[in-house]
Amino acid sequence: MLDIAPHVRIFEASPSDDFVKKRQAAIKEIAGKFFKPNYISRLLSVANGVVIASGSGKLPPDLANDVATSITKVSPAFVAEGHDLELATCAMLAAITAIKTGSKSGSLTAADYIAVGIWSGMSWQPGSNNERFENLRKSLLDLSRDHVLRAAAVGRTRSPPAGAVVLATDNGNLGKVIENLRSVIDTLVTNAAVxxxxxxxxxxxxxxxxDVLGMKYADAKPTAAAIALGLDAAKRLRRMPVDLHKALVLRRVPDGESISLAQLVKILGDDCASxxxxxxxxxxxxxxxxxxxxLNVLVSGHAKGTGKGAFSLPDLASxxxxxxxxxxxxxxREV
Known part of the structure; x- marks a missing residue:
């Protein structure tokens, strides 16, 4: 079970044992809510909301209501107004719980979806000035990244086919032979995909x-080439990227100065739409x-709400x- 006591102190300086136990119960319920309904749109929306909270300390209204309802269930005196940091912290702790305890369901788990979304969103953030809150944010980011990379590595592991089952002279084991052949074919198909x-x-x-620019990278603007390298490589990958894939992209990234996303839109010009x-x-x-x-900056053609941070060309490619x-x-549905 996740030890939430150190993190409760983000919003409650001297919590009692009863206070911690009640928040523990609420966080467990919130983690379960994150998976319901178990749709892609819902799971990525949860990840998006948690990322917003980890940056601003405030959840989007719908997610805040879900979290507040679970807290009120165990602490009837709780009032959500004025407790944004508590709601955000509980949501982040619930995300950690969800990723650690999520059960398998098909080729991609609900926990995988949330972890992928959180890794993508939080890895872009500058971080919080609240030290305890930042420690929690980093813990969630690290957990999400490691979870996804582990799944990506396992998904690319080649497996030896099962040994052949010899058909008996009376055909009595025909069912086992067919089952064996199916297993061998599935393994070979999986290996071939890798x-x-x-x-x-x-x-x-x-x-x-x-492909995305329709020209050689060497002939494109440095910023456009850097982003195109990432987009083009992504089309060739069947699972989330590991360090080797990132290295193949970065080896071609041209030199250039770090820029903000607002500057990026101006520099890209027509390439932004492409x-x-x-x-x-x-x-x-x-x-x-x-x-x-x-991707939203490229789609919309503006950088409103993205902050003023500067990013190197390798950062943009990655x-x-x-x-x-x-x-x-x-x-x-494959990580």
Whole structure:
């Protein structure tokens, strides 16, 4: 069970044992709520809301109401007004609980969706000045990233096919033979998908051609080339990127000064629309601006609400890779 006592002190300086136990119960219920309904749109919306809270200390209204309802259930005297930091902290603790305890359901778990969204959103944030709150934010970010990378590594593991089952002379074990053949075929298909991903990515890396820009990276503006590298590589990946994929992208990133997203829009000019063209129709992107900040800038053509932080070209390339792959793997249900 998650030890919430150190984090409760973010909003309550001297909590009693009873206070901590009640918040523990509420957080457990909130974690369960995060998975209901178990739809992609709901899960990414939860991740987006938690990311907003981790940056501003305030949850979006709908998510804040869910959290407040669970707290009120165990503490009837609780009033949500004026307790934004408590609501945000409990939501983040619930996200940690959800990721750690989420059960399997198909090829992609609900916990995977939330972890992917939180990693994508929080990795873009500058961090909080509240030391205790920032420690919690980092813990959630690290957990989410490690969870996703672990799933990505496992999904790319090649497995040896099962040993052959020999058909008996009386055909008495025909069912077992057929089951064995199905197992072998499934394993070979899975291994072939891993091989194909590697081949596609390596050929792209060698070519030096950008599909999204329709030109060589060397002929494009440095900022456009950096982002295109991430977007183009993402099309070749079947699961979330690991360090090797990031390295293949960064090896071609041109030199350039760090810029803000507002400056990025001006520098890209017409390239902005080209880079964002395939994402404007995706509501998973446009409704979750904190999970996909860069893609939304490319789609909208403006950087309103994105802050004034400056980002290097490698940062932009890495960001484009992470966000574009997140969209793709979420739609295909594979991390």
């Amino acid at each position: 091989d194909r991903e590697e081949i596609d990515l390596l050929w792209w890396s060698i070519s030096g051609w950008s 880079l964002g063209a395939s994402f404007g129709s995706k509501t998973l992107v446009t409704e979750n601006t904190q999970v996909f900040p860069l 960001r484009a890779l992470l966000e574009a792959v997140t969209v793709d793997v979420v739609e295909r």
